Amino acid sequence: MKREINRQWRLAARPAGRVTPADFVWKEEAIRSLADSEVLVRNIYLSLDPTNRVWMNAAPSYLPALEIGDVMRGFAIGAVEDSRHPAFSPGDLVQGILGWQEYAITNGATVAKVRRDLPVPLHAHFGLLGHIGLTAYFGLLDIGKPAAGETLVVSAAAGAVGSLVGQIGKIKGCRVVGIAGSDEKCRWITDELGFDAAINYKKGSLVRGLMRHCPGGIDVYFDNVGGETLDAVLRFINLKARIVLCGMISQYDGDKTLPGPSYLANAISKRARLEGFIVMDYYDREQEAVDALFGWFAEGRIKYRVDIVNGLEHAPEALSRLFDGSNQGKLIVKISDEPAR
Amino acid sequence: MKREINRQWRLAARPAGRVTPADFVWKEEAIRSLADSEVLVRNIYLSLDPTNRVWMNAAPSYLPALEIGDVMRGFAIGAVEDSRHPAFSPGDLVQGILGWQEYAITNGATVAKVRRDLPVPLHAHFGLLGHIGLTAYFGLLDIGKPAAGETLVVSAAAGAVGSLVGQIGKIKGCRVVGIAGSDEKCRWITDELGFDAAINYKKGSLVRGLMRHCPGGIDVYFDNVGGETLDAVLRFINLKARIVLCGMISQYDGDKTLPGPSYLANAISKRARLEGFIVMDYYDREQEAVDALFGWFAEGRIKYRVDIVNGLEHAPEALSRLFDGSNQGKLIVKISDEPAR
Numbered sequence: 229m230k231r232e233i234n235r236q237w238r239l240a241a242r243p244a245g246r247v248t249p250a251d252f253v254w255k256e257e258a259i260r261s262l263a264d265s266e267v268l269v270r271n272i273y274l275s276l277d278p279t280n281r282v283w284m285n286a287a288p289s290y291l292p293a294l295e296i297g298d299v300m301r302g303f304a305i306g307a308v309e310d311s312r313h314p315a316f317s318p319g320d321l322v323q324g325i326l327g328w329q330e331y332a333i334t335n336g337a338t339v340a341k342v343r344r345d346l347p348v349p350l351h352a353h354f355g356l357l358g359h360i361g362l363t364a365y366f367g368l369l370d371i372g373k374p375a376a377g378e379t380l381v382v383s384a385a386a387g388a389v390g391s392l393v394g395q396i397g398k399i400k401g402c403r404v405v406g407i408a409g410s411d412e413k414c415r416w417i418t419d420e421l422g423f424d425a426a427i428n429y430k431k432g433s434l435v436r437g438l439m440r441h442c443p444g445g446i447d448v449y450f451d452n453v454g455g456e457t458l459d460a461v462l463r464f465i466n467l468k469a470r471i472v473l474c475g476m477i478s479q480y481d482g483d484k485t486l487p488g489p490s491y492l493a494n495a496i497s498k499r500a501r502l503e504g505f506i507v508m509d510y511y512d513r514e515q516e517a518v519d520a521l522f523g524w525f526a527e528g529r530i531k532y533r534v535d536i537v538n539g540l541e542h543a544p545e546a547l548s549r550l551f552d553g554s555n556q557g558k559l560i561v562k563i564s565d566e567p568a569r
Numbered sequence: 570m571k572r573e574i575n576r577q578w579r580l581a582a583r584p585a586g587r588v589t590p591a592d593f594v595w596k597e598e599a600i601r602s603l604a605d606s607e608v609l610v611r612n613i614y615l616s617l618d619p620t621n622r623v624w625m626n627a628a629p630s631y632l633p634a635l636e637i638g639d640v641m642r643g644f645a646i647g648a649v650e651d652s653r654h655p656a657f658s659p660g661d662l663v664q665g666i667l668g669w670q671e672y673a674i675t676n677g678a679t680v681a682k683v684r685r686d687l688p689v690p691l692h693a694h695f696g697l698l699g700h701i702g703l704t705a706y707f708g709l710l711d712i713g714k715p716a717a718g719e720t721l722v723v724s725a726a727a728g729a730v731g732s733l734v735g736q737i738g739k740i741k742g743c744r745v746v747g748i749a750g751s752d753e754k755c756r757w758i759t760d761e762l763g764f765d766a767a768i769n770y771k772k773g774s775l776v777r778g779l780m781r782h783c784p785g786g787i788d789v790y791f792d793n794v795g796g797e798t799l800d801a802v803l804r805f806i807n808l809k810a811r812i813v814l815c816g817m818i819s820q821y822d823g824d825k826t827l828p829g830p831s832y833l834a835n836a837i838s839k840r841a842r843l844e845g846f847i848v849m850d851y852y853d854r855e856q857e858a859v860d861a862l863f864g865w866f867a868e869g870r871i872k873y874r875v876d877i878v879n880g881l882e883h884a885p886e887a888l889s890r891l892f893d894g895s896n897q898g899k900l901i902v903k904i905s906d907e908p909a910r
Contacts, residue, residue, distance in 0.1 A: 282838075289838040290837075290838040290839075454833065454834060458833075473833070473834075473836050473837050474837070475837065476833070476834040476837065479831075479833075479834050480834075489830075489833070490820075492795065492799075492814070492817070492820075492830070492843075493795060493814075493817040493820050493821075494845075495814050495843065495844075495845035496631075496814050496815070496816065496817065496845035496846070496847065497623075497630040497631040497845070497847070498631075498845060499631075499844075499845050499846050499847055499850065500844070500845050501842060501843070501844040501845075502833075502836065502842070502843040502844070503836070503840075503841070503842040503843070503844075504835075504836035504837035504838070504839060504840050504841050504842075505837070505840050506837065506838070506840055509840065
């Protein structure tokens with residue numbers, strides 16, 4: 229049965245500071261017919277990621293800025309309902325930037341088929357084996373280049389990317405110290421995921437925590453948060469340290485008067501490297517990462533957890549939870565049911 | 570005639586903010602006799618460098634911190650007066666970290682002979698062909714990796730290192746924009762050294778200057794100053810930009826509450842790299858740099874100027890001039906006469 233109405237969240241306003249549900253507006257519109265090369269996708273899972281906040285700013289980032297009134301941008305997985313593109317047929321499962329909506333009409337060239345030969349949940353294709361897993365894998369291994377015996381520090385360590393980074397660091401023989409925002413998260417990454425130590429930055433001094441848990445200094449820092457956390461880490465970097473600039477969630481509220489790292493000069497004394505990266509640059513090496521990540525997962529060496537919110541209508545309030553740290557695992561909105569396999 | 574008294578500047582206090590002559594104390598002491606492997610050097614030229622200020626802080630940098638009462642650390646060139654090291658004889662010209670003093674007693678292993686086969690002034694061995702030249706050469710070419718047609722921005726562009734960086738950038742085919750602190754300096758780097766444009770950061774907005782003179786964005790930034798200048802540049806970096814962290818003169822006054830760059834998050838969107846380096850890591854490749862730099866100098870493609878202060882007694886006030894920007898060229902203190910050749 230084909231629906232005729234598409235329900236969407238559109239950008240209502242640029243967030244002033246922290247994003248709130250008031251920055252989105254709910255809209256219903258008729259589903260138009262397809263042009264050549266287009267496909268109609270029924271969205272099933274929507275991925276909520278910190279980078280969503282960056283896309284809402286007026287300034288372009290690694291993608292063009294959204295305009296007010298645009299359908300909110302987001303990674304999603306869905307099922308093809310109708311196709312005028314030769315590569316896709318109804319029933320195919322696809323992923324791409326399909327937006328915060330029940331149905332997406334998109335050029336077939338901008339979506340990729342989801343492989344179904346691996347025994348993982350469908351949403352793992354944007355989690356462990358998708359942009360989350362690839363971010364952790366290439367960011368840590370290609371930019372961070374950890375060696376066995378080195379000390380790796382990860383911020384937002386209980387988050388979707390951070391929790392994988394720490395586990396990959398352990399597989400590579402590093403001492404891994406995670407920074408997270410609650411005792412429960414700290415327990416999870418040490419007791420369940422095998423991190424060597426965890427620092428609850430909301431309880432006591434991060435600087436003292438780093439001194440205590442990184443007695444030999446820090447060789448690799450995988451930075452998801454920026455700001456004061458980056459600054460604290462810069463105080464303890466070793467010679468030739470590598471800092472992976474993956475995200476700066478502390479800076480995303482758009483207040484440019486926030487100070488950056490005062491200890492950046494340490495990067496000179498220590499001949500350190502800070503390097504930004506975006507996972508999209510690595511999609512041509514996807515197979516390498518998927519093989520490794522699935523292999524580790526199948527061997528029980530990598531775990532992950534998901535936090536699934538039911539119903540597109542809850543997406544705005546769910547996004548807020550990413551920024552107050554109350555989500556537990558990869559945050560996903562379930563928009564519609566998976567097809568029977 | 571051998572002197573028996575050595576006159577020295579020693580560290581009297583850690584500077585609180587900007588370094589002043591009151592942070593040094595003048596001392597005279599007898600010259601002791603040499604132990605095995607030691608050489609006695611009569612210092613001729615003392616190099617004053619921004620990094621001297623870093624060495625005065627309590628925190629170690631890439632070298633151990635000085636203690637209060639230590640002879641002030643500095644690069645110098647001198648003549649061997651007496652030697653108990655098999656590799657050195659009286660009359661040899663040597664360079665090394667010989668300190669702010671008339672005579673240095675040092676292990677022969679820590680000084681290097683100055684080559685005299687090139688027709689350059691003696692002090693060029695710590696200028697164009699010494700740590701200044703090597704800093705510009707390896708920092709720009711190894712860390713910055715400029716390509717022809719790219720836009721290179723240099724701060725402290727009329728300084729000893731910056732002026733060489735810009736000229737090497739021109740030789741490599743870059744569009745070169747310098748940031749300096751006076752109209753005279755700006756004229757010198759454009760009219761005499763061939764920079765494409767110069768921005769006087771003390772006059773008008775640096776951000777507007779960068780917008781005007783870097784219409785295609787910034788590919789390589791050679792940073793000698795850090796702070797707000799680095800932050801301004803970060804707003805205009807291109808994809809895969811490279812930022813050479815060479816110095817942070819704006820941060821050397823030790824006030825750690827100074828903000829770092831707020832726009833560091835741009836390094837993520839732009840997949841940029843910021844990398845610190847110290848010239849000492851490149852001494853094993855000295856010959857490569859000296860050959861290139863001397864070759865360009867002999868062809869008239871590289872110019873430099875020196876600002877020579879006569880008399881060790883003036884070293885502290887001369888050092889202050891590095892930080893108020895009033896020196897014009899590589900700042901050198903002449904301590905004693907060159908030997909006749």
